[in-house]
Amino acid sequence: MNLANKLTVSRLGLTVLLVLLLVLRLPYADTAALALFIAAAVTDFFDGRVARDRGQITPFGVLMDPLVDKVLVCAVFIALIERGRLDAHWPVQVHAWMAIVVVVRELAITGLRLLAASRQLVLAAERYGKHKTTSQMIAVVALLTLLAVQEWPESLSAWFLPWVPVAALVMLWLAVVLTLWSGAIYLWRNRSLYLEGV
Template identity: 40%
Template sequence: MTLPNWITFSRLLGLPFLLYGLYNPTPTARWVCLAIFLVAAGTDWLDGYLARKLNQISDLGKFLDPLVDKLLVLAPLLALIELGQVPAWGVFLILARELAIAGWRVNQTTITGANIWGKLKTVSQIIAIALLIAPLPEVWKIPSLVAFWVCVTFTLISGAIYILPQTNSD
């Protein structure tokens, strides 16, 4: 397994600590959760950069990276549902898109990397989750929810763009 693939896999190690910390109501615990989340999200950029720089792009990496990204996004969102910070139906839309794309990818003969819409989706999800995890003052509640709905919108758009051009060419 290549270094970029190990870095991708390492993102999973922070998830149990992140989820445990989200259930601790102290501001300090939430800041620690934010730091864990941002470090894990930052390694998403790092593994891609190293894979390209070291010429270690692999089918395993193309498969593993989006899978770990999904877990990194969905795990805290599911916890945020339970904490009453986001509506379940919004997270369901994200989950449905991710499952649909994963199922669609299974039938593809080649695995492609993310396009610009997939990258926008990921960045918007990271921003929204970071705002929702951080113990910000009440004035940030609406901007955090707006960021959440922007990420839901980008998630759905990127899913449609991912599938529609491919179905038209068949």
């Protein structure tokens, strides 16, 4: 297994540990979860770059890299449902329906790509899909920061608390809207794949 694929697989391990930290609620677990998510996002950036620079692009990497990204984001959204309201003053909360939107969209698009692959077709990533992924990653960082900042000393948290809840709320809703929008566009543009023979 080459370095790029090892980085991809390491993200699965980080995902499991991150979800455990969010669920178990140990001291400073939210801060550790934030650090792990950022580490996972960094490995996501580097595994693709390493694969391209070293000529290590493999069928495993092409399949698993986007799949692991989806598992990571979906797992965090699902884990955050249990946390309820994340801020005492702002209505920042990952509702079950929001997580369902994210999970269903990712499953639908993955299914569509598998259908295309079975017909020897490759569906390229759409611009809206890239915006969706970026918004989801930023939303998760903002949400985890909102949890983590409550564990930090007051001298540090005082700088974050005035604006992090607002940023988390805005990014959460933006991520949900872009998830719906990008999924709808992708399904519509590739409708010939699943409507064929209907």
